[in-house]
Amino acid sequence: MDINNCIPKDKFDTAAIEQACQMGFPALNPFLSDLLKWVQDVNWPVAANTAALLSNAGPEILPYIKAILRSEDGAGKFWTIDLVVRNSNPDVLLGLRSELVRLANSPTQNDQREDVAAIAQNILTKKVFNSE
Template sequence: MEDFGIYLPRDKHDFERVNQLRNLDDSILIAIIPNLVEWLQDINWPISSEVAKLLLKHPEETIPHIKDVLITNDDIWKEWSLRYFVKELPIHLIQEFKTDLIRIANTPTKGELLEEVNETALMILDTINKE
């Protein structure tokens, strides 16, 4: 079994590995999506926005992992996942998050309120409703 860890960024400045990820076979990239989603935990890490762009090239495979993020207690990770992944999806794929977005917008946890995740969810819902 191949060690997919050799493809993962080593630190928040590892642009070399992120650039190499762009050239990986899709089967390998898809296998490491759960690990790549972790880089959305803090969008202030230099490579985070580039990783988000990479994940957007495989939205169907990434969506289940973002849904997992939305049920964690890590409200900042939720915010960045919504803002840098979900918001950037085509409308038909954003629809897959509609139940999650409605819950966050209408009955946010204290942490989601504090981090304003509810406002981001509402903004994304408005995008869906305009279509």
């Protein structure tokens, strides 16, 4: 299987995500940034399945998610948190805790418009954070 066929060519390329699911991790690790681009709009047909796939990624995904959470794209932050971060494994969640706290406590105006603070706070209330 050609790994290049695992990256969507457009927002309708659900076949690429099906192939990516078959490829799995760690083979997809070099393409995490490319795959994350496809979850930044929930209306795209590839978004839900891509998010489900990325939720299974290990800590290798942390720098890419942090880059999104530090960006100016409020909608992208919201959907990345809601679709990927929410369902990520505890190690990934713990690795994102400081970013989520920052977004919940000090949102930009754009983040406020896009409900980023609320979704970050929602994730922070998960049991994994309360058991420390």
